[in-house]
Amino acid sequence: MRFDRVRLRNFKPYADTDVRLSDGVTVIHGLNGSGKSSLLEACFFALYGSRALDGTLGDVVTNGAEECEVELWFTHDGRSFSIRRELKRYGDQIQTTTCTLDSDDEETHREGAREVREFVADLLRMDAEAFVNCAYVRQGEVNKLINATPSDRQDMIDDLLQLGTLEEYRDRAGDARLGVEDVLSERRGALSSLADQIDEKEAKDLHARLNDLRSKLSELDENREHYEQQKANAESTREEARAVLDEQEDRREELSELESEIEDLEATVREDEAERDRLGDRVADRRDRVEELEATLDEQLAGVAVDDAKPETVDARRETLDEREADLREELQETRSQKNAYETQAERLAERAEEAESQAAEKRERAADREGDAEAAAETLAEREESLAELEAEREELEAVFDDAPVDIGEAASHRESVREDLDDVQAEIRETSNDLAAARSTVEEAERLLDEGKCPECGQPVESSPHVDSLEDDRERVATLEADLEALNDRKSALEESLSHAEELVEAENRLGQIADTRELVEDAIEEKESEIEGNRERAADLRTEAEELESTAEQRREAAGTQTERAEETRETIEGLEADLEALDDARDRLDDLASTREALDEAEADIERLSEKRAEVADRNEERREFLASKRSRRDDLREAFDEERIEEARDRLSEANDYIEQVSETLTELAERRDELTTRIGGIEAEIDELEDLRERRDDLAARVDELEALHEETEELEAMYGDLRAELRRANVESLERMLNETFELVYGNDAYSHIELDGEYELTVFQKDGEPLDPEQLSGGERALFNLSLRCAIYRLLAEGIEGAAPTPPLILDEPTVFLDSGHVSRLADLIEEMRGFGVRQILIVSHDDELVAAADELVRVEKDPTSNRSTVEHASDPSLTTVASELNAGE
Template identity: 70%
Template sequence: MMFDRIRLRNFKPYADTDLRLRDGVTVIHGLNGSGKSSLLEACFFALYGSKALDGTLADVVTNGAEEAEVELWFTHDGRSYHIRRELKRYGEQIQTTTCTLESDDDELHRDGATDVRAFVSDLLRMDADAFVNCAYVRQGEVNKLINATPTERQDMIDDLLQLGRLEEYRERAGDARLGVEDVLSKKRGALEDVESQVEAKEAKGLHDRLNGLQSDLNDLDAKVDNYEQQREKAETTRDDAQQILDEYEERREELASLESDIDELEATIREDEAERERLGDRVADERDRIEELESTLAERLSNTDVAAADAETLDARRADLDDREDDLRDDLRDARSQVNALTNQSENLAQKAEEVDERANELRERADRLDNEADEAAETLAERERKRETLTDERAEKRSLFEDAPVDVGEATAYRDSVQSDIEEARTEIRETAADLRAARSSVEDAEELLAEGNCPECGQPVEDSPHVDTLDEDREHVSELEANLATANERKASLEDDLDTAETLVEAENRLSQIADTVDLLDDGIDEKQAEAEEKRERATELCEEADEREAEAEEHRETAEQKRSEATETRETVEELEADLDRIQTARDRLDAVESTREAIDDAEETVERLTEKRVDIADRNDERREFLASKRERRDELREAVDEERVENARDRLDNAEDYIERVTDALADLHERRDDLTNRIGAVENELDELETLRERRDDLAARVDELEALHRETEELEAMYGDLRAELRRANVESLERMLNETFELVYGNDAYSHIELDGEYHLTVYQKDGEPLDPEQLSGGERALFNLSLRCAIYRLLAEGIDGAAPTPPLILDEPTVFLDSGHVSRLADLVAEMRGFGVRQILIVSHDDELVGAADDLVRVEKNPTSNRSTVDRIDDPSLAAVEAELNADD
């Protein structure tokens, strides 16, 4: 597997970065805190998403940004892939909005963070944790494996070599074996329980019990049939006797009904006769009341202005009163309407006067506000004039910087660019001169060593025999000349850097002059605007005050008119009161007419009552005559029924009924007992039959359980064999891997350590590590020095990587080897050993090695150099590929010398 390209947008310190990666050794170089590690974290995050983070998604989005994007292109097993992840902020939450994976043949597409992570884990045969343990040595975790316990180390390495799968399979087989044992134990217990139940039921003799019970049931059914026939005969006798008694009872009921009807008719006749006498008394009372009403009518008629109490006379008088009332009500309605109109006019005028006063007050308040706003505008105008004067002074100050400057205003940026170009040329000259100087010094040093030994510095022959002995002086002069040239170039560089500071100052002044010009133009426009605004507000305030005076005069006119309307309304109310008094007199006359009419109507009602009561007395007399005839027929029927009753036949029927009912009761009790005994026998027979069915079911279940137990016993043997097979296979593979890993670890550690203090490293089957000294003394890796432990751990990680690469036959090539700040615990001597380890891994066929480091010594080991820098102002990082890493190494050395 190889990373081809990583593109970032708003990821940690990167605003917009696109970096292509190639095979070989790529060193990502830069100062601490510049953002080097974030590039590799982005690759790791692209593969595994949130599982690759120590924190949350909010940690990867650039501060102040609303969204972020990461894209990774990589090649694996000859096929290209592209992963794209987008993050977006929703309130205080960061969520993944897009996560896709596609291949170069357009046949593969995965969508969703979970689906993409699962695909990558299957493709690489490792999840995020395994990726870190195998290929990604993260910053600060160089000692992770050496500090781990043997058990933790065993789990890590077994998972990488897929041995964890075998342990998982063995555990599954063990779980299956235990599960089969549980089921087998339950089935054996169930079989024993069923067999004991079968034996118990077979010992009961169920078939003999069933035959005896069925014989008893047949005898009992015969007795029940006989008793039921006798009960039917007794029921017939009972029904005949009951019919005779029912006929007798019907005649008795009719006779009692006739006696009741006769008594009721006699009572009704007596009550109606009494009612007839009471009606006669009421007729006499009503005639007395008529005489009193006629006297009252004459008295009430005298209080009116009519001569008679007949309806026509009263109606005519009412008509006159109605006409008079209509005229008065018309006048009253007009008067009341006039009162309302005058009152409303008065109130409206008064209200209008108040509204006009309020409007005048509002106008005066608006005028006051406008005066205040005019004062504020005048203050703002004065402030702007002061600010314009300040900016004018500053502009003169900035222009004075160009009086003795090598350029005029507007030429500062071009001048700065020219100085920067000259500085780059000076730096190039310094690098070239320094390289020539190192070569010349090396030549002189070699020559001086030969001279010290008595040999010629050019041909190596003895000095006395060499024709070129004078060349050394020329080389020394050349060194002196190069030193002088290098000093001159450094002085020129320093002078140009001073010029660059001057240019930067001029550029800042030029930019500030542009800003001042824009600001002064805005202030000029604002001054004119505020001056016009103040004058306009003061003029408007004067106009509002004049309008307020006019409104106050208008309000006073409205109040005077309102008072006049109130006076007219008071006069009209007096006319209304006079009209209402006339209407009251008309109502009194109408009430007196109503009293006369009601008295006359009462007399008519009394006369009608006398006539009605008289007719009712005649009706009562006629009804009583009819009742007396009906009473005579009832008495005749009563006498006939008394003669038709045979008391002896009725008494005989009662005796037969009592005997039949007594026999039926006794037979019913006997039958109930027989039915109960038959039900008991039936239930007992059913119970025996059920037990026989249960016995047959138990026999079938016994056979099924026996067959199931045989099957489970065979399955248990198979799971035991499978569990043992997986355990043996895992142990054998681990033994082989431990031997290979121990060999590779010793080879790698010998290369990077390179001294005679230690003889070899031993790795046992439980992944416990021991370092042996030359004298055979064993040491725990933790007893090594800090730098030795770091090299030891790097050796172990590289050995694991080699073992994993050799253990996979091309189906899943290993990912790039990633080292993030591996020199943290190393001194300069150990750093050179690390460079040797990197070269060794290239020799083992590792296609791509990515190293993040701020150490300049690793730059020389790079095929590709990527420099990371952070802008201190924007706090944003940028990347720059260096085409010639060797030149970068020289520059780093020169900077170190300076």
């Protein structure tokens, strides 16, 4: 897998950034806090979404931005893919609005955060956590594997190597086996219970009992059919009698309804006649109202300036009044605005006069402050001149230290390093000589012991006539020589230590001279600054007093102008009162005109009411005439029904209905008894049939259950075999992976620690790590120094990456190897070894390595350099590609830039 390109908009410190990445080693370089790690976090976030974040979605959106967008293009297993995620702020919440994944085959498309994340996990065969454990060494997590407990480390590596899946399968197989055992035990118990139930039911002779009950039921059904036929005949007679009675009852009801309707119609006719009389009275009242309104209208016309009360005449007069009102109000508004302007100008002039007086007072106070500052600066100037003299005296004393020194000023640090190197060399010779002396003494002691026993010190044979007896004297001479050499070396060491102490004093003196030079320059600059400050304060005090006098004169002029504007405002107030009186007169005229219009409208309404009531009175008369004709027809129908009513036929029908009801009641009781007996027989037959069906069902269930028990026994054997197979397979694969991982780790370890005191690493089946020194002593990795431990962990992570890249059945596509600030715990020596490790991973065929670092030593290992800078003003980061990062001049330029 390879990252090809990442585009960011409002992601963390990036406003709008587009970065292309290529094969090989890419170093993302910049100062701490410039936003280097955010580029790789954006790639990780694009792949796995919120699962890739330590915080929340709100942490990735640039401060102050409402939206955020991340787009990643990558190649995997020969196919190209692109992922796009968009975030948007809704109040205090950040939500994903767009998340899509597409490929170059135009067939693969996923939409939605969950679908994209699951597709990426399936494509890479690792989720976000596995990605971090395999390929992404995040900042501050370089020691994650070594600090983990053995069980946690085992889970991490097993998950990466897909062995956790086998353990999951084994657990599932074990759960399945236990489940089969539970079901098998339950089924065996159920089979035994079914056999007992079948034996119990077969002993009841169910079929013979069923035939006897069915014979009794047949006889009962024949009697029941006879009584039901007789009952049907009686019901037919009853229905005929009821039909006669119903017919006569219908006639009686119709007759009653007709009489009621006739009575209602007669009442309605009387009510309408009364309504017609009332309408006539209301018409007379309206005519009287018209006469009163006409008289009022004549009176109102005399009080308004119009010839008649027609609507068009009234509207024309109202329009004239509106135009006059508009003119008056416009003039009133202008006059009020003019008055307000005079008053406002007067207030502003008064306020500005007060402001000028206040500013004048302030400037006089500031002038006094400036004079005080000048006096204080003069005192400080004297103190700094005294401090400068003290520094000059201390400088002369320190320069005198170098008069008898073996080096001049400026050479003390190099002289100290030279002495320190000589001391290190002597100490190394002392350690080597001490080791040789200890070995020689041991050889002499062993030889003397053998001589005391009568044996040769070299071959262990009897010393008589041995050619090696003389070697003991040589060993004793070597011990004496080594002791003399060691004493001389210790004397030289003491002398060098004294020289180193003196060199340290010279370095301190040299450093202090540099500090004095810097401080002296600062003090001289401060003296010059204070002199300038004193002169400036005194000049400024004089200027401020002049400005105060000018402001006081301006304040007096503004007060005079404010009085003039106040007088003008008073003159306009009288004009406003006259205009307001004219508007009140207009309102009175408009009210009289409105009264005239209201009277005219009331007169029109009264005349319309007369016309409407007259029409309604005529309608009532027409409606009553129709009702009288309808009333005559209903009276004729009532007379016909009275003649058709037959009392004798009704009495005969009642007798036949009573007889039929009596017979039906008697035969119904008999049929009820027969039905109860039949229900009893049917229930008993149903019970026996149910028992027979139950017996057959029990037999079928017994056969099915017996077959199921056989299947479960076979399945139980299969689950036991499957559980064992997964366990054996996991153990075998772990053994193979442990061997491969140990081999790869030692290859990397040999590159990193080949010349140190460590020989190799052992990795047991539980992924417990042990480092062995060259003398065979085992060490826990946590006993290594901070830099060694960090480099050891990087070696382990690279070995795991190699194992995953090579795969179980051949090469497998893996993500880029990502190292985020891997040099945090490394000194310069270990950083150079890290560069060798990176070069080694390239040799193993790692397609893409991405390194985030502020360390210039890693620049030489890069094929491509990406420079990240942050603008301190906007707090936004930018990205720039360097053309040839491997050149030394580039590293120099980076150092100069920083």
